[in-house]
Amino acid sequence: xxxxxxxxxxxxxxxxxxxxxxxxxxxxxxxxxxxxxxxxxxxxxxxxxxxxxxxxxxxxxxxxxxxxxxxxxxxxxxxxxxxxxxxxxxxxxxxxxxxxxxxxxxxxxxxxxxxxxxxxxxxxxxxxxxxxxxxxxxxxxxxxxxxxxxxxxxxxxxxxxxxxxxxxxxxxxxxxxxxxxxxxxxxxxxxxxxxxxxxxxxxxxxxxxxxxxxxxxxxxxxxxxxxxxxxxxxxxxxxxxxxxxxxxxxxxxxxxxxxxxxxxxxxxxxxxxxxxxxxxxxxxxxxxxxxxxxxxxxxxxxxxxxxxxxxxxxxxxxxxxxxxxxxxxxxxxxxxxxxxxxxxxxxxxxxxxxxxxx
Amino acid sequence: xxxxxxxxxxxxxxxxxxxxxxxxxxxxxxxxxxxxxxxxxxxxxxxxxxxxxxxxxxxxxxxxxxxxxxxxxxxxxxxxxxxxxxxxxxxxxxxxxxxxxxxxxxxxxxxxxxxxxxxxxxxxxxxxxxxxxxxxxxxxxxxxxxxxxxxxxxxxxxxxxxxxxxxxxxxxxxxxxxxxxxxxxxxxxxxxxxxxxxxxxxxxxxxxxxxxxxxxxxxxxxxxxxxxxxxxxxxxxxxxxxxxxx
Amino acid sequence: xxxxxxxxxxxxxxxxxxxxxxxxxxxxxxxxxxxxxxxxxxxxxxxxxxxxxxxxxxxxxxxxxxxxxxxxxxxxxxxxxxxxxxxxxxxxxxxxxxxxxxxxxxxxxxxxxxxxxxxxxxxxxxxxxxxxxxxxxxxxxxxxxxxxxxxxxxxxxxxxxxxxxxxxxxxxxxxxxxxxxxxxxxxxxxxxxxxxxxxxxxxxxxxxxxxxxxxxxxxxxxxxxxxxxxxxxxxxxxxxxxxxxxxxxxxxxxxxxxxxxxxxxxxxxxxxxxxxxxxxxxxxxxxxxxxxxxxxxxxxxxxxxxxxxxxxxxxxxxxxxxxxxxxxxxxxxxxxxxxxxxxxxxxxxxxxxxxxxxxxxxxxxxxxxxxxxxxxxxxxxxxxxxxx
Numbered sequence: 001x002x003x004x005x006x007x008x009x010x011x012x013x014x015x016x017x018x019x020x021x022x023x024x025x026x027x028x029x030x031x032x033x034x035x036x037x038x039x040x041x042x043x044x045x046x047x048x049x050x051x052x053x054x055x056x057x058x059x060x061x062x063x064x065x066x067x068x069x070x071x072x073x074x075x076x077x078x079x080x081x082x083x084x085x086x087x088x089x090x091x092x093x094x095x096x097x098x099x100x101x102x103x104x105x106x107x108x109x110x111x112x113x114x115x116x117x118x119x120x121x122x123x124x125x126x127x128x129x130x131x132x133x134x135x136x137x138x139x140x141x142x143x144x145x146x147x148x149x150x151x152x153x154x155x156x157x158x159x160x161x162x163x164x165x166x167x168x169x170x171x172x173x174x175x176x177x178x179x180x181x182x183x184x185x186x187x188x189x190x191x192x193x194x195x196x197x198x199x200x201x202x203x204x205x206x207x208x209x210x211x212x213x214x215x216x217x218x219x220x221x222x223x224x225x226x227x228x229x230x231x232x233x234x235x236x237x238x239x240x241x242x243x244x245x246x247x248x249x250x251x252x253x254x255x256x257x258x259x260x261x262x263x264x265x266x267x268x269x270x271x272x273x274x275x276x277x278x279x280x281x282x283x284x285x286x287x288x289x290x291x292x293x294x295x296x297x298x299x300x301x302x303x304x305x306x307x308x309x310x311x312x313x314x315x316x317x318x319x320x321x322x323x324x325x326x327x328x329x330x331x332x333x334x335x336x337x338x339x340x341x342x343x344x345x346x347x348x349x350x351x352x353x354x355x356x357x358x
Numbered sequence: 359x360x361x362x363x364x365x366x367x368x369x370x371x372x373x374x375x376x377x378x379x380x381x382x383x384x385x386x387x388x389x390x391x392x393x394x395x396x397x398x399x400x401x402x403x404x405x406x407x408x409x410x411x412x413x414x415x416x417x418x419x420x421x422x423x424x425x426x427x428x429x430x431x432x433x434x435x436x437x438x439x440x441x442x443x444x445x446x447x448x449x450x451x452x453x454x455x456x457x458x459x460x461x462x463x464x465x466x467x468x469x470x471x472x473x474x475x476x477x478x479x480x481x482x483x484x485x486x487x488x489x490x491x492x493x494x495x496x497x498x499x500x501x502x503x504x505x506x507x508x509x510x511x512x513x514x515x516x517x518x519x520x521x522x523x524x525x526x527x528x529x530x531x532x533x534x535x536x537x538x539x540x541x542x543x544x545x546x547x548x549x550x551x552x553x554x555x556x557x558x559x560x561x562x563x564x565x566x567x568x569x570x571x572x573x574x575x576x577x578x579x580x581x582x583x584x585x586x587x588x589x590x591x592x593x594x595x596x597x598x599x600x601x602x603x604x
Numbered sequence: 605x606x607x608x609x610x611x612x613x614x615x616x617x618x619x620x621x622x623x624x625x626x627x628x629x630x631x632x633x634x635x636x637x638x639x640x641x642x643x644x645x646x647x648x649x650x651x652x653x654x655x656x657x658x659x660x661x662x663x664x665x666x667x668x669x670x671x672x673x674x675x676x677x678x679x680x681x682x683x684x685x686x687x688x689x690x691x692x693x694x695x696x697x698x699x700x701x702x703x704x705x706x707x708x709x710x711x712x713x714x715x716x717x718x719x720x721x722x723x724x725x726x727x728x729x730x731x732x733x734x735x736x737x738x739x740x741x742x743x744x745x746x747x748x749x750x751x752x753x754x755x756x757x758x759x760x761x762x763x764x765x766x767x768x769x770x771x772x773x774x775x776x777x778x779x780x781x782x783x784x785x786x787x788x789x790x791x792x793x794x795x796x797x798x799x800x801x802x803x804x805x806x807x808x809x810x811x812x813x814x815x816x817x818x819x820x821x822x823x824x825x826x827x828x829x830x831x832x833x834x835x836x837x838x839x840x841x842x843x844x845x846x847x848x849x850x851x852x853x854x855x856x857x858x859x860x861x862x863x864x865x866x867x868x869x870x871x872x873x874x875x876x877x878x879x880x881x882x883x884x885x886x887x888x889x890x891x892x893x894x895x896x897x898x899x900x901x902x903x904x905x906x907x908x909x910x911x912x913x914x915x916x917x918x919x920x921x922x923x924x925x926x927x928x929x930x931x932x933x934x935x936x937x938x939x940x941x942x943x944x945x946x947x948x949x950x951x952x953x954x955x956x957x958x959x960x961x962x963x964x965x966x967x968x969x970x971x972x973x974x975x976x977x978x979x980x981x982x983x984x985x986x987x988x989x990x991x992x
Contacts, residue, residue: 024712031714176623183620187627197970199928202942202962209949210959213641214634257451257510260412261465261517262440271464276455294730301732301935308733324740332729332737339728416612431611 045069046329057319073323074330077314081331084150084305090142094153097133100126101156109345116275127160146224150305152334158228158296158306163289166232170239175269177244195237201298203230208302227299235292242288246281247273286346290339307331364423365390365521365552366411371420373406380406382576384420388521393547394554395563398573399599404556407573408523411554412443425520441469444514448526450506452498452513458485459494462513470517477516484512488542504535508542515546522546524555560603564588572596638956653952654679660947662939664855675948682944683965689861689940690927696866697926701873706903708874709881719874726871732932734868739860739936748847759841759848765859766841769852776830780823787819857938861930869926876918880911916981923977924970941965 049068051059053075060070074081083091104126113119134153137143149157176188195203207230212220220226250273258268278285300309311331315324366388373381381403388394396404409415410422413429413436422429424439453461462481466472472480485491488508490501498506507527514522524543528536540562547553547566557563563570563584570587572580572595580587580596591597654676661671665681707719726734745762753759759766791812841848884907892902912919933940945962949955 028712028714031712031718035714035718181616181620184623187624191627194967197924197928197967198963199931199942199966201931201934202959202966205942205946206959210955213955214638216637251449251451253447253449253451254453256414257445257447257453257513259414260440260443260445260447261514262437262469263465264437264468267468271468272453276453279455290728297730297732298932301932308730308736311733312736324744325737328733328737328740332733335730335733336725336728340724343728431613433610433612433615436612 060323069326069329070323071326073315073320073326077320077327078330080151081307081310081314081327082151084154084310085148086150086153087142087144087148090136090144093133093136093141093144094149094151097130098153098156100129100133101160105342123160123164127164130157130160146222151310152307154305155293155296155307158231158299159293161228162231162235162292162296165228166235166239169232169236170243171274173236173240174243174247177240178247192237192240195234196241198234200231200234200295201301203234204298204302206230224304227302227304231292231295235288239285239288242281242284243277245284246277246279249280250276283346283350286342286349290342290346293339293342294335307334363390364388365392365425366554367421367423368411369421369423371410371417371422373403373410373415373417380576381410381417384578386571386578388552388554390552391550392552393566393568394571395567395569396554396556396571396573397558397560397563397599398579401575402573403576404573405525406576408445408525408554408556411521411523412440412445414445441517442519443521443523444517444519445523445525446507446511446514446527448529450498450503450510450530452506452510454498457495457497458490458501458509461498461509462516465513466516480516481512484515485509487515488512502535503531504538507531507535507539511539511542511546520552522551522553524553524557526556526558528557528559558603560588572599574599642956651957653954653957656952658948658951660951662944663937664858664939675952678944678948679941679961679965682939682941683969685939686927686930686933686941687969689858689865689930689933689938693862693865693869693930694923694926696862697869697873700866700870701877704870704874705877705881708878723871723874726867727875731864731868731929732935735860735864735932735936738863739856742856742860745856748843761848762856763847764853764855766848767852767854768841769839771832771839772827773830773832776826780826780830783819783823783826787815791815855938857933857936860936861933861938861940865926865929868929869922872922872926873919876915876922877911879918880915881907883914884910913985916977916985920974920977920981924973927969927973928966 045068047068050071051067051069052071054072055076056072057070057076060067060072079088079091083094086094104122107113107122108119113122132138133141134149134157135144135146173188173192177185177192179185179188204227207226208223211226211230254272254276255268258272263272296306297308300306300312305313308331311327315321315327320327364387366386368384368386371381371384372379384407386394386407396407398404406415410417411424411429425442427435427439429435429439452458453464456464459478459481462484463474463477466477466480467474482491482494485494488511490505490508490512493501493505493509498509501509511527527543528539531539536559540559543553543555544562544566555563555567567584569581570584571578572587572591572593574595580591580593582592587596588600591600655674657672658675658678659671660678662669662678662681664685669677669681704719704722707715708723710716743762745760748759748761748763758768794808794812794815839852841853843849888906888910889902892906897906930940931942934943934946937943942962945958949958952958
């Protein structure tokens with residue numbers, strides 16, 4: 001027996017893993033060839049034939065030279081893409097602010113912050129720091145109004161606000177939806193299902209443009225914050241269903257045992273039900289965060305200067321109108337980095353949950 | 359004449375689930391120190407009956423009087439009763455995200471407003487009583503079924519209840535783990551705890567019960583002392599049930 | 605007084621009434637404020653504006669439209685366009701999803717790699733960005749005067765993709781397609797519905813054949829009636845001036861929407877199908893092998909059907925979500941339902957009514973999708989209690 005296992009040489013391994021059968025071999029070869037060819041074209045376009053340097057625009061347009069990607073557009077316009085119309089001298093503040101939020105997100109994954117209290121303190125602290133840096137007006141920082149915010153900081157701002165205000169709201173919605181009182185659970189169900197079946201864009205549009213009609217003058221507020229409220233409502237409804245799923249996956253005897261011990265409703269929820277429900281609902285929650293981050297791009301349609309519309313503006317001038325692909329690839333890469341990291345974390349959580357379940 | 363005080367007094371109680379009647383005209387009196395075992399086929403309403411005693415289920419008509427308090431709509435009354443009545447479930451109901459010690463100390467801290475140190479002391483005392491004090495810092499998932507159920511009993515005892523309700527405490531256990539749990543319940547009985555126990559373990563019933571109740575189809579068919587219940591059942595249905603068990 | 609609230613029954617009633625009352629109060633507050641705001645601005649409310657002419661142009665519609673048509677017709681066109689894009693994109697997305705899902709669960713490492721790359725790339729970039737990307741590429745195609753066609757029949761230009769079309773009046777083509785859809789729908793329902801399972805097989809076959817033939821005949825009759833007199837059957841686009849005339853023009857807006865939603869949806873559906881295939885129990889797979897089924901049969905008859913049943917509920921949610929995604933067409937100027945509504949708001953000022961129509965329309969369509977697919981789900985789902 002020992003000899004058999006030793007005789008599994010490299011050839012055998014290759015055969016087992018990659019060349020399972022004749023058809024398989026053929027398919028693999030074709031795919032491999034195709035992939036290599038596409039990779040060759042891409043590398044050529046993106047690196048070898050590409051033009052770098054902010055002042056080499058003329059090289060890109062020169063009809064006599066074969067050029068690939070014109071990365072000069074990025075070199076020349078990256079400030080506009082990343083920061084929008086934020087004042088030039090203060091852009092370092094915006095950069096630090098974004099970094100703060102990234103740091104906060106990274107810290108959230110540590111087990112020290114797994115308790116609700118620590119986590120909320122971390123996010124509230126980080127977000128206040130973010131807002132102070134962006135807004136200025138104190139500590140000797142020049143004030144920069146929300147109107148001037150744009151690019152990556154604006155995207156981050158909208159995302160953070162939606163999450164921070166949306167999570168508590170989602171918990172409230174979930175608890176109401178799970179109420180034992182039929183009127184409450186059914187009417188809450190109606191509200192949640194209605195909001196969930198509407199397109200997010202329509203909701204944002206309504207809050208931005210229609211809401212001033214149905215609100216008394218003093219309540220109207222800034223368009224940015226109206227849109228954030230609409231976005232938060234939408235997020236809370238989806239998140240409420242996720243939390244509700246987590247609560248429902250708990251065995252019923254938990255709540256009963258707590259009831260039998262005489263523990264009150266609020267203590268039951270906060271100490272027994274919700275902590276466990278959140279643990280179980282972590283992977284779909286992270287997934288929902290990822291989707292929300294991508295959905296922030298919709299505000300560009302309503303006229304906000306987020307990362308996507310600043311990208312459009314970057315190549316929208318007569319100078320650079322040919323370089324749309326390069327700009328889009330750059331912005332796509334930025335989104336990809338954020339979103340991919342988040343979703344990898346979600347996959348890691350899901351794996352851990354499956355391992356600990358027995 | 360020793361006047362026996364009734365700690366539980368159920369009179370003409372009826373319970374409905376919608377149109378389905380789960381309990382019919384229940385009359386039940388339990389005296390202090392009494393040990394009642396309820397048995398019967400599944401679906402007979404045994405669990406429903408004891409769950410009405412601490413109002414995990416509500417009743418539609420009749421009266422339930424526990425420790426002198428009438429159980430009706432009044433929330434204060436229900437809360438007061440739950441503090442004095444402990445319950446042990448078939449599937450343990452331990453909180454998996456808390457250690458055994460935290461499981462036991464939680465209710466005294468939140469409900470009886472004990473300090474954390476006091477609550478921990480009480481918890482360790484009862485964990486020793488059920489002989490699993492060495493598992494205090496483990497999580498429920500790391501314990502065997504028998505250990506988990508004993509921990510659940512300790513948790514209920516930490517509230518120092520006057521009455522203990524057991525809802526099929528050993529039905530979810532592997533056979534070799536049943537005896538360790540039954541031992542704990544027997545020692546509780548010897549210490550004078552008033553208890554109502556729904557179970558299929560007839561040997562255990564014979565040992566500790568001072569009254570056995572047979573239920574079928576939501577009604578109490580027969581009540582008797584163990585000796586006369588097992589040797590001389592009066593009702594046909596009781597005879598049928600016993601013959602299937604033995 | 606306080607003792608009233610100690611009663612469980614009373615407290616429950618009070619909480620319920622309080623909550624529902626609170627919701628109703630909010631709605632009433634909105635309505636009253638809206639009324640007073642509108643009055644103070646001198647705007648009218650009501651739905652009579654629907655019969656007014658719009659005066660706006662729409663660059664894509666399935667049924668004929670002039671700018672003198674009413675708002676109701678414009679809204680109808682918007683809904684039809686949304687459904688059109690939705691149906692096509694969802695179909696493509698499903699195909700792509702099945703292919704990607706299968707690739708990701710195959711034993712061929714290369715296929716797995718390509719599948720995973722596809723999913724990761726297209727799921728992690730926002731849909732709107734992908735839409736802009738494809739749109740930018742499509743409108744940077746060469747101008748009509750500078751293209752050479754494929755087989756001299758298909759022309760890819762920056763103004764649109766021109767394909768040969770039929771010289772039949774639009775309304776009749778529409779009805780003919782509706783008839784064919786109804787026929788197929790009826791045959792499918794008749795074939796699988798439990799009500800007709802007891803029918804004699806041969807009788808069922810005959811009925812199905814008759815229905816198909818009748819449907820075909822009606823469609824052909826409709827198409828013949830609709831023929832525009834004095835023209836050939838097939839309409840090949842030809843270059844006149846700066847643009848092509850004739851044929852069917854697939855505008856870049858439409859194309860970009862379909863491509864973006866299909867690719868993005870395909871990535872998501874691929875993930876769902878992968879989960880479904882993985883959820884099919886290993887035991888069933890082994891049993892199929894033991895019976896001697898070939899790999900292809902094992903896949904197509906055992907694994908795929910079981911996987912689809914497992915993921916039906918998730919797919920329903922995904923379809924509803926993807927259909928809502930068609931609203932991004934407004935970003936590039938595609939005339940979908942949302943775009944018509946927002947243009948009409950600009951034109952008529954009847955903001956509240958139009959938003960109501962928008963919400964109502966989407967609610968209805970989503971409810972329809974959910975209802976139909978739930979019926980299908982109930983038809984095909986596994987009966988009884990599953991062991992593994």
